[in-house]
Amino acid sequence: MTRKAADAAEYVVRHEPVADNHGFPPSRNIMSFVKTVEWGRIPVSVRTRKRKPLLYEAYFKALDGDEKSADRIIREIINETSFESPQWASLAHGIVKEHLAEARIREASLHLQNGRWHLFASDIGRESRIISMLYGIFGVRLFERVVNDIGMVIREDELLRHFNTLFSQATSEGVNLYLDGSLVEQTSWEFILDARSGTIDWFEIRPEILNKGQEIARELWEQALAGKGVVHSGGAVHILDEKTLETLSIIARLNRSGKGVGREIVAVPRLRIIDLFLLRKKGVSVQLSPYDEEIVARLTRFTTIEEKALPTGLKAELRPYQKEGYHWLAFLYEHGFGACLADDMGLGKTIQAICLLGGVKEGTITSHRAGSKGLFLVVVPPSLLFKLGAGDSQILPRSCRLRLPGSGPDNQS
Numbered sequence: 078m079t080r081k082a083a084d085a086a087e088y089v090v091r092h093e094p095v096a097d098n099h100g101f102p103p104s105r106n107i108m109s110f111v112k113t114v115e116w117g118r119i120p121v122s123v124r125t126r127k128r129k130p131l132l133y134e135a136y137f138k139a140l141d142g143d144e145k146s147a148d149r150i151i152r153e154i155i156n157e158t159s160f161e162s163p164q165w166a167s168l169a170h171g172i173v174k175e176h177l178a179e180a181r182i183r184e185a186s187l188h189l190q191n192g193r194w195h196l197f198a199s200d201i202g203r204e205s206r207i208i209s210m211l212y213g214i215f216g217v218r219l220f221e222r223v224v225n226d227i228g229m230v231i232r233e234d235e236l237l238r239h240f241n242t243l244f245s246q247a248t249s250e251g252v253n254l255y256l257d258g259s260l261v262e263q264t265s266w267e268f269i270l271d272a273r274s275g276t277i278d279w280f281e282i283r284p285e286i287l288n289k290g291q292e293i294a295r296e297l298w299e300q301a302l303a304g305k306g307v308v309h310s311g312g313a314v315h316i317l318d319e320k321t322l323e324t325l326s327i328i329a330r331l332n333r334s335g336k337g338v339g340r341e342i343v344a345v346p347r348l349r350i351i352d353l354f355l356l357r358k359k360g361v362s363v364q365l366s367p368y369d370e371e372i373v374a375r376l377t378r379f380t381t382i383e384e385k386a387l388p389t390g391l392k393a394e395l396r397p398y399q400k401e402g403y404h405w406l407a408f409l410y411e412h413g414f415g416a417c418l419a420d421d422m423g424l425g426k427t428i429q430a431i432c433l434l435g436g437v438k439e440g441t442i443t444s445h446r447a448g449s450k451g452l453f454l455v456v457v458p459p460s461l462l463f464k465l466g467a468g469d470s471q472i473l474p475r476s477c478r479l480r481l482p483g484s485g486p487d488n489q490s
Contacts, residue, residue: 078236078256088236089228090219092207092252094199103227104199107208110136110176111220122162123169129217131159136173137209140180141202147177180205210246214239237305244316256307259314265321266293268328268361272345272353272369282345284328302329324359327352351376372412382408385442388435393428402429407442 078088094101114124114132124132135154139147151173160166180201187194212219215231222230236243244261247254254261267287274281286293301308302325306317317325331345331352345352354373357363365373385407387395395403402418406429409416420426434453436442 078254080233080257086233087230088233088256089224090211090231090236091228092204092211094197094204101197101199104180104201104204105226106176106180106182106201107140107205108223108226109179110173111223112226113172113176115220115223119172120165120168123160123165123172128160128165128169131155132169132173133212133217133220135169136176137205137212139173139177140205141209144181147174206250207252210250211243214243214246237307240305240307240316241319241322256314259309259312261314261316263318264288264308264315265318266298266325268324268356270328270353270356270361270363273364273366282331286325298325301325320359324356324361327356368413375412385436388432388439388441390439391432391435395428395432396425399425399429399432402426403432403436406430406433407436410437410442411444413444 078090080088092103094103113119114129117124131154135151138154139150142150151170155166155169155173157163157166160169183198183201187196189195211229215235218235219229219231224230244254244263248263269285269287271283271285272281274283286298297308297310301317301322306319306322306325308315308317331349350369350372353363353365354376357373382404384400384404387400387403402420402425406416406418410433418426418429420429433442437444437453
């Protein structure tokens with residue numbers, strides 16, 4: 078695969094047979110069929126958007142088989158039912174058979190190598206499997222633009238999107254893959270995340286990405302993300318295996334700004350602990366504080382939200398859905414997660430919040446974070462604040478008073 082032009086976002090894909098470390102031009106007979114289908118040498122009714130894939134499927138399957146089974150294969154794919162017309166089916170059948178006969182004529186060519194002439198005979202079966210493989214990955218679009226009778230033009234974004242699949246299938250066929258003249262090799266990276274620091278609401282993560290024990294430079298992992306796992310380094314092209322690319326994508330998602338991966342501190346909301354848990358399941362070394370290790374252990378064993386007893390000092394009766402909200406708030410508090418209680422107006426958000434505070438005060442609901450003192454900041458509209466008289470000012474310390482907009486000296490809370 079070679080970039081079509083220095084500044085073009087397209088690649089030319091071509092296959093090249095090799096014998097004794099010498100490359101030879103591929104057979105042109107297969108591409109002759111492609112040009113017949115794509116460039117209008119047959120009626121439009123035979124090569125419609127629906128029928129064109131059937132032509133290619135019949136041709137490649139028949140070419141990969143023996144001559145005896147070719148007619149049966151073609152008729153199974155191209156018939157009155159699939160083409161909705163006996164006339165068009167018969168014409169398509171004849172076109173495919175004609176090009177099959179041409180392709181089966183074994184091509185041979187003379188090539189001068191090391192001062193000696195060599196006769197090279199093409200392996201049409203192997204070549205057809207390679208082109209059929211490419212067609213299976215990229216579809217009909219692969220043949221829409223053919224250059225020099227042997228090269229197929231594909232957009233860069235589409236090539237990169239299917240690059241892992243292409244590498245895997247090419248390897249299984251024993252085919253080497255080259256990109257801009259460099260051999261493509263597959264590699265995997267190792268990830269270490271130190272998330273032992275942070276605050277109540279945030280992790281401070283220090284990621285480290287290694288390849289065979291050597292740290293990966295920021296430029297390389299950024300290149301890998303932009304190139305769908307393809308990295309140019311050391312004169313070769315490296316493609317990240319799917320597990321490595323998926324892991325790298327998750328780590329990049331942890332920091333939505335896209336900055337800070339690779340030896341820099343990444344601030345991540347604590348709610349993203351689930352992502353850290355998933356990374357650990359994928360084999361990534363994630364270092365957590367004892368508090369967070371306990372949370373991960375509890376989440377691993379989690380089956381359902383535990384029902385908590387209501388505060389004994391509560392002078393109210395909760396409806397069933399309010400109790401469920403209280404249990405959910407307790408679960409979030411104990412695991413250090415934030416939340417937004419979004420019941421409709423008048424359904425009891427205040428009483429559920431009061432139950433949470435009461436449960437924490439009585440010790441029914443506990444935080445496992447070391448040094449947690451259970452301090453709370455309550456922000457409410459002025460309509461829910463009691464007016465304090467002059468003799469009640471000792472209830473709140475002066476530093477906690479809020480002067481409401483438009484209020485006088487007696488309306489402090």
